[in-house]
Amino acid sequence: MYITGAIGQTHYGRSSRLDKIEEGFIDEYMMPNMTAYNETCANICNSMFNYRMLTLTGDAKHGDVMELVLHNSGLSGISLDGKNYYYSNPLRKIEGALDYEKMNVEFPERQPYLKCFCCPPNLVRTIAKSPGWAYSKSENGIAVNLYGGNELNTTLLDGSTIKLTQKTDYPWDGAVKITVDESKADTFDILLRIPSWAKGTQIYVNGIKAAEAVPGTFAKIERKWAAGDEITIDMPMETKFIEGHPRIEEVRNQVALKRGPVVYCIESADLPEKTDITNVYLSSDKKLSPTSRPDFLGGVTTLEGEILIRKDKLGEMYQEVSVPEFESFKTNFIPYYAWSNRGQGEMTVFLPVIWN
Numbered sequence: 001m002y003i004t005g006a007i008g009q010t011h012y013g014r015s016s017r018l019d020k021i022e023e024g025f026i027d028e029y030m031m032p033n034m035t036a037y038n039e040t041c042a043n044i045c046n047s048m049f050n051y052r053m054l055t056l057t058g059d060a061k062h063g064d065v066m067e068l069v070l071h072n073s074g075l076s077g078i079s080l081d082g083k084n085y086y087y088s089n090p091l092r093k094i095e096g097a098l099d100y101e102k103m104n105v106e107f108p109e110r111q112p113y114l115k116c117f118c119c120p121p122n123l124v125r126t127i128a129k130s131p132g133w134a135y136s137k138s139e140n141g142i143a144v145n146l147y148g149g150n151e152l153n154t155t156l157l158d159g160s161t162i163k164l165t166q167k168t169d170y171p172w173d174g175a176v177k178i179t180v181d182e183s184k185a186d187t188f189d190i191l192l193r194i195p196s197w198a199k200g201t202q203i204y205v206n207g208i209k210a211a212e213a214v215p216g217t218f219a220k221i222e223r224k225w226a227a228g229d230e231i232t233i234d235m236p237m238e239t240k241f242i243e244g245h246p247r248i249e250e251v252r253n254q255v256a257l258k259r260g261p262v263v264y265c266i267e268s269a270d271l272p273e274k275t276d277i278t279n280v281y282l283s284s285d286k287k288l289s290p291t292s293r294p295d296f297l298g299g300v301t302t303l304e305g306e307i308l309i310r311k312d313k314l315g316e317m318y319q320e321v322s323v324p325e326f327e328s329f330k331t332n333f334i335p336y337y338a339w340s341n342r343g344q345g346e347m348t349v350f351l352p353v354i355w356n
């Protein structure tokens with residue numbers, strides 16, 4: 001699985017019986033960025049599979065994958081205006097002498113109509129269905145699988161009414177407030193999924209610390225609830241550099257940026273004209289600051305700060321190394337799902353990093 005929750009690394013490949021396959025899975029740890037296929041349907045299927053595994057096992061790790069896909073590779077298939085679609089979801093795109101039919105995104109930009117018409121309706125119905133994944137009923141209670149503003153009005157397994165209101169700016173902010181609007185008088189559980197990235201999370205009920213929050217598990221609050229009770233969950237959202245397993249050759253000495261469940265990327269629209277995306281480096285000592293921009297790309301939090309652009313040109317298949325020259329540039333990273341909404345250009349999720 002890619003860092004975006006995407007799966008199915010290659011457009012063409014071969015099966016273990018040496019049959020030619022399309023949209024296929026190749027060897028473990030073989031994770032190309034630029035030619036990653038990652039069909040939108042495959043990514044969505046990954047979240048559906050994990051939703052079912054979550055309901056069977058109650059293991060929070062499946063909720064993590066569901067959420068990862070919903071905020072990243074499940075959403076990158078559709079444009080912000082909802083009118084255009086990608087079939088494949090690579091982690092890097094470069095312009096130039098590429099045969100789009102064979103590799104990369106297949107098209108330079110999202111298309112209004114795809115002749116193999118599976119991804120667009122699958123994506124749209126998954127978004128429409130996703131509220132149904134937000135909660136699950138447990139033996140004597142309710143589990144909160146996903147965070148996002150909503151109102152819940154349902155019954156517990158014993159038939160008693162439960163009404164909750166969830167208020168939050170998640171995934172841009174890690175503060176979540178859940179109010180009990182109506183519930184039975186007897187003791188029951190509210191289970192809260194603590195994402196595996198959410199180290200240092202605190203949980204309060206009516207201002208009093210209520211449960212231990214262990215990342216990658218459900219925190220259980222068992223008590224008698226009354227209308228007006230308020231749960232506060234505070235998940236620290238830090239911008240993190242994420243590196244791949246050393247066996248993933250394609251990301252050696254590179255990092256991706258992640259904040260909460262959202263994976264970031266950088267694209268041409270935020271770089272000086274004619275910058276090759278492969279010349280963009282991150283410097284480990286340059287801080288990137290989350291910035292809320294309600295009027296940008298439909299309302300996102302960007303990561304703002306300095307990057308380094310390598311100036312010497314690399315053209316040969318192999319060339320002798322000299323100390324590279326870099327120029328500093330102030331820019332922003334955008335959520336991966338929002339890429340390719342500002343004209344044709346290049347994009348990358350993983351960037352080489354200079355450790356200072």
Ligand SMILES: [Zn+2]
Nearest residue numbers: 039041118119
């Ligand atoms: Zn599809």
